[in-house]
Amino acid sequence: MNTIAFAERTRGSRPFLDARLAGNLRGSLWLVLIAAAIGLFVMAFGSPFIIRLTATAFINLIAVVGLQIFMGNSNVVNIGHAGFMALGAYFTAIFATPVMIKASMIPNAPFGLAGVEVGALYAFLISVALTSLIGLLTGLVLVRLAGIAATILTISILVIVQGVLVTWTDLFRGAQAFFGIPKVVGLGLIIVATAAVLVVARMFKGSRLGVQLRASATDPLAAEAMGVDVKRLRLIAWVLGSAVVGCAGALYALYAGTINARAFYFHTAFLTLAMAIVGGMRSVTGAMVGVALLTVLLELIRILEGGITVLGIAFPEMLGLSGLMLGVIIVAVMCFRSDGFMGGHEIEEVFAMLRRRLVAGKREG
Amino acid sequence: MTALPSSDVNVPEAPEGLSAGTGSCLDIAGLSKRFGGVYAVRDVSLRCDAGEILGLIGPNGAGKSTLINLITGTLRPDTGQVTMDGRVMNGLTVPECARAGIGRTFQNIRLFANLDVRQNVEVAHTTASRHREGGPELHEIDDLLSRMGLLPLADRLATTLPYGLQRRLEIARALALAPSYLLLDEPAAGMNDAESEQLVDLIQKIRDDFGCGVLVIEHDLRFIRRVCERVAVLHMGEILTIGSPEAVLNDPRVIEVYIGAASEDEAA
Numbered sequence: 001m002n003t004i005a006f007a008e009r010t011r012g013s014r015p016f017l018d019a020r021l022a023g024n025l026r027g028s029l030w031l032v033l034i035a036a037a038i039g040l041f042v043m044a045f046g047s048p049f050i051i052r053l054t055a056t057a058f059i060n061l062i063a064v065v066g067l068q069i070f071m072g073n074s075n076v077v078n079i080g081h082a083g084f085m086a087l088g089a090y091f092t093a094i095f096a097t098p099v100m101i102k103a104s105m106i107p108n109a110p111f112g113l114a115g116v117e118v119g120a121l122y123a124f125l126i127s128v129a130l131t132s133l134i135g136l137l138t139g140l141v142l143v144r145l146a147g148i149a150a151t152i153l154t155i156s157i158l159v160i161v162q163g164v165l166v167t168w169t170d171l172f173r174g175a176q177a178f179f180g181i182p183k184v185v186g187l188g189l190i191i192v193a194t195a196a197v198l199v200v201a202r203m204f205k206g207s208r209l210g211v212q213l214r215a216s217a218t219d220p221l222a223a224e225a226m227g228v229d230v231k232r233l234r235l236i237a238w239v240l241g242s243a244v245v246g247c248a249g250a251l252y253a254l255y256a257g258t259i260n261a262r263a264f265y266f267h268t269a270f271l272t273l274a275m276a277i278v279g280g281m282r283s284v285t286g287a288m289v290g291v292a293l294l295t296v297l298l299e300l301i302r303i304l305e306g307g308i309t310v311l312g313i314a315f316p317e318m319l320g321l322s323g324l325m326l327g328v329i330i331v332a333v334m335c336f337r338s339d340g341f342m343g344g345h346e347i348e349e350v351f352a353m354l355r356r357r358l359v360a361g362k363r364e365g
Numbered sequence: 366m367t368a369l370p371s372s373d374v375n376v377p378e379a380p381e382g383l384s385a386g387t388g389s390c391l392d393i394a395g396l397s398k399r400f401g402g403v404y405a406v407r408d409v410s411l412r413c414d415a416g417e418i419l420g421l422i423g424p425n426g427a428g429k430s431t432l433i434n435l436i437t438g439t440l441r442p443d444t445g446q447v448t449m450d451g452r453v454m455n456g457l458t459v460p461e462c463a464r465a466g467i468g469r470t471f472q473n474i475r476l477f478a479n480l481d482v483r484q485n486v487e488v489a490h491t492t493a494s495r496h497r498e499g500g501p502e503l504h505e506i507d508d509l510l511s512r513m514g515l516l517p518l519a520d521r522l523a524t525t526l527p528y529g530l531q532r533r534l535e536i537a538r539a540l541a542l543a544p545s546y547l548l549l550d551e552p553a554a555g556m557n558d559a560e561s562e563q564l565v566d567l568i569q570k571i572r573d574d575f576g577c578g579v580l581v582i583e584h585d586l587r588f589i590r591r592v593c594e595r596v597a598v599l600h601m602g603e604i605l606t607i608g609s610p611e612a613v614l615n616d617p618r619v620i621e622v623y624i625g626a627a628s629e630d631e632a633a
Contacts, residue, residue, distance in 0.1 A: 208487075211480065211487060211491070212488050212491065212492070214477070215477040215484070215485070218477050218478045218480075219476075219478070221475065222475035222476070223488065224458075224463070225463055225469050225471075226488050226492060226538060226539075226541075227463035227464040227492030227493060227542060228460055228492055229460045282479070
């Protein structure tokens with residue numbers, strides 16, 4: 001009965017494109033609502049420490065969503081995203097930092113960049129544009145490779161970016177911190193940016209191109225035989241992902257005011273990768289769940305790390321526990337839910353499944 | 366050994382709106398492909414008219430898969446060319462061939478495992494609707510699914526379907542390209558008699574409804590006899606003979622190739 005009614009409805013009104021758009025918008029709305037609710041709640045009631053933690057978590061979320069756009073849809077493991085975060089942060093720093101501070105910090109900057117100063121918003125936009133451009137250049141090479149070779153290229157990108165940042169001292173200050181970036185971004189703006197990025201990722205995933213790319217992720221050969229230009233789609237996702245990850249770095253620079261190249265290396269790469277994997281990288285909801293789970297867990301572990309007393313039992317200091325636990329969490333998730341916590345489902349799909357199960361349960365009862 | 370001109374054999378009337386024999390055909394001319402020093406396909410000439418169901422048979426290793434890969438752009442031929450409705454297909458990439466109007470299925474089913482039934486069809490449908498100039502009219506996705514009896518299952522994950530329906534979905538997906546020519550690579554493999562009987566009807570219905578030429582690669586000679594109007598036999602990379610199913614399957618050379626191969630199989 002049900003299926004027949006459904007068939008007639010879809011055939012009668014013929015709203016396929018609209019149905020897709022409506023579905024994507026509904027999915028995006030859920031994501032934005034949840035993210036905004038958490039963010040606004042923290043803004044209203046959180047202590048400064050919690051606010052700082054949340055701001056960092058949201059910036060991580062933007063990076064993880066950027067990771068999801070490429071990795072979740074194309075199924076190519078990417079470890080280079082921390083490099084793009086670094087680029088986003090440093091480009092913003094170079095353009096937004098006041099000339100006076102730069103005069104003492106990077107007086108010999110090439111291309112006369114020591115004398116350039118633009119508003120934070122323009123610095124942000126320039127930075128995201130430049131990061132996307134580098135994404136395009138690296139992407140042209142990346143899409144020619146498949147599987148593990150592509151992953152190794154992403155690691156190389158990370159190492160090269162780090163190398164350039166550390167050795168090009170005239171422009172990036174090398175291993176020293178780059179400070180004096182105007183701190184114009186607070187949690188509020190970060191929430192807005194996160195919402196925008198969530199919508200972009202969800203719309204891309206559900207778009208025609210997103211569906212084609214996900215098809216090619218399971219079977220590139222069959223996808224090509226169905227007319228899908230796999231390389232072109234991977235390039236689009238890579239550049240879009242780079243832009244979003246660069247956006248995370250740029251926001252971080254404008255939020256923290258001080259950046260350091262070492263903060264954007266393997267540690268960050270693996271932390272955000274772990275968030276994507278734990279939540280389930282095939283869905284945008286998974287990115288959100290992964291960031292939330294790991295942020296809370298790691299914070300709890302950090303308390304444990306310092307040594308606490310529970311019910312009269314004093315636990316000793318256990319330095320390095322958070323690093324260990326990160327590994328344990330990933331192993332546990334891989335064992336019990338190899339597809340991540342969300343298993344590739346979006347939140348509205350989970351609701352739909354629950355509703356169906358409820359209806360079925362009622363009918364039986 | 367060259368192909369017999371198609372006028373020698375009994376070509377059925379093409380469906381309305383399509384004129385067979387006026388250049389509307391998939392024309393394979395003198396195609397050769399070598400791997401190392403060995404010819405996988407040697408000087409093969411073959412034509413599949415619009416609206417025709419052409420069978421391609423041959424023992425294992427005869428070059429059937431290579432021929433398919435040459436037609437779909439997966440492999441580049443060393444010599445010879447493929448022409449589709451007057452358009453030279455040499456040098457086109459796999460996606461370009463697909464958009465130009467060559468749909469295919471795979472010997473071992475290759476559905477998009479992480480997508481549902483409708484999305485599987487949608488992937489082909491969107492590439493076709495974007496890049497198509499002319500060619501057969503595109504069917505709506507739901508229309509296509511209901512013709513193939515898959516509409517009630519549209520929201521199921523593709524790989525949760527039973528085997529026979531997965532084969533059917535693969536055909537539906539290829540049809541979403543609105544192909545001028547449909548290549549079916551062992552469509553009856555793993556099917557029981559009742560299922561392959563249904564498949565015969567389905568393939569003929571597809572030809573009638575969609576007006577495309579169908580090239581069926583099969584091992585099952587009974588299946589080929591029932592579904593095809595003409596049969597080509599490939600042996601050691603060369604065309605052994607082309608003709609009506611009766612003529613071909615009673616040809617002593619074909620029997621020798623097949624029975625010979627069969628008795629070798631039994632011995633091994």
